[in-house]
Amino acid sequence: MSDTTKPIAIVTGASTGIGRELAKEAARHGYDLLIAADEPEIEEAATELRGLGVKVEAVQADLSTTDGVDKLLAAAGGRTVEALMANAGRGLGKGFLDQDWNEVRGVVDTNITGTIYLIHKVGQAMRARNAGKILITGSIAGFMPGSFQAVYNGTKSFLNSFSWAIHNELKDTGVTVTCLMPGPTETEFFERGHLMDTEVGQAKKDDPAMVAKTGFEAMLRGDGDVVAGWKNKLQSAVANVLPAAVTAEMHRGMAEPGSGKQ
Numbered sequence: 338m339s340d341t342t343k344p345i346a347i348v349t350g351a352s353t354g355i356g357r358e359l360a361k362e363a364a365r366h367g368y369d370l371l372i373a374a375d376e377p378e379i380e381e382a383a384t385e386l387r388g389l390g391v392k393v394e395a396v397q398a399d400l401s402t403t404d405g406v407d408k409l410l411a412a413a414g415g416r417t418v419e420a421l422m423a424n425a426g427r428g429l430g431k432g433f434l435d436q437d438w439n440e441v442r443g444v445v446d447t448n449i450t451g452t453i454y455l456i457h458k459v460g461q462a463m464r465a466r467n468a469g470k471i472l473i474t475g476s477i478a479g480f481m482p483g484s485f486q487a488v489y490n491g492t493k494s495f496l497n498s499f500s501w502a503i504h505n506e507l508k509d510t511g512v513t514v515t516c517l518m519p520g521p522t523e524t525e526f527f528e529r530g531h532l533m534d535t536e537v538g539q540a541k542k543d544d545p546a547m548v549a550k551t552g553f554e555a556m557l558r559g560d561g562d563v564v565a566g567w568k569n570k571l572q573s574a575v576a577n578v579l580p581a582a583v584t585a586e587m588h589r590g591m592a593e594p595g596s597g598k599q
C-alpha cells in the first residue's frame with residue numbers, strides 16, 4: 338500500500354529517455370514517485386527506480402486519451418503532488434501529407450491534449466495549496482518550422498508558448514512552471530518517430546541524463562525555461578532571429594528522409 342500522506346512527484350514518459358532520467362533525478366532528491374507510460378516497460382523502470390531507495394508506483398496508460406490521464410490521476414488519489422514532470426511525447430518524421438493520419442493525431446493528442454489535461458487537473462490542486470512545481474518538456478524544435486516533422490514542431494511550439502503563459506498567470510502564487518527545451522538527445526525518440534534515415538536521426542546527440550539534470554534543476558529554481566546544452570542555446574538564439582523561411586529550409590536539411598545517408 339502506498340503512503341497516502343507523503344507528497345509525490347509524477348513523471349510521465351518515464352519508461353525511457355529523458356523521462357526516465359527525470360525520474361532518477363526526482364528519486365535522488367527523495368521524492369516518492371508515480372510514473373507513467375503507455376507500454377509495460379514502465380514496470381521495469383519502476384524496479385530500477387526503487388533501487389534508489391524511494392517508493393515508486395507505475396501506471397500503464399495511454400496519455401493521449403482522457404481515460405488514460407484519468408487513470409493516472411486516479412492512481413495519484415488524494416496525495417499531494419509536489420512536482421509534475423509532464424514529459425511524455427512522441428515525434429513523427431516524413432512529409433506531412435505522407436504521414437499516417439492516426440500517427441499524426443497521436444502526436445497532437447499526446448504532446449498537447451493529454452499533456453495540458455493533466456496539467457489542468459494537477460495544476461488546480463497545486464494552486465489550491467499554493468505550492469507545486471511543474472516541468473513541461475518542450476523543445477528547441479518549437480523555435481523553427483519543422484519541415485519533415487511539421488506536426489511535431491508545431492506541438493512543441495505550442496508547449497513552449499503555453500508553458501510561459503501559465504508561468505506568468507501563476508507568478509503571484511507558490512506554483513512554478515518551467516519549460517525544459519532539449520535539443521537532439523540520444524533516446525528512442527528518433528526510432529519511434531521514423532527518423533533514423535535523417536541527418537538529425539544519425540547525428541551525435543546529447544546525453545539524456547544531462548538534459549534531465551538541467552531541466553530538474555531549473556524546475557527546482559522555478560525558472561521560466563531552460564535550453565539544455567550550450568550548442569542548443571546558440572542554435573535557438575540564432576533560430577529566434579532568422580526568418581521562418583530560412584529556418585524551415587535548415588530543418589529540411591536535418592529531417593528530410595534520406596538526408597542522413599551520404
Ligand code: NAP
Pocket residue numbers: 349350351352353354355356373374375376377398399400401424425426427428447474475476477478518519520521522523524525526527529
Ligand atoms: P523516448 O525515449 O521515446 O520517450 C518517450 C516517453 O514518452 C516514453 O516513456 C513513452 O512511453 C512515453 N509516451 C509516448 N507516448 C505516450 C502515450 N501516448 N502515453 C503514455 N506515454 C507515452 O523519447 P524522449 O526523447 O525521452 O522524449 C521525452 C520528451 O522529450 C518528449 O516530450 C519529446 O518530445 C521531448 N524531446 C525529445 C528530444 C530528443 O531529441 N530526444 C528533443 C527535444 C524534446 P511508451 O513507450 O510506453 O509509449
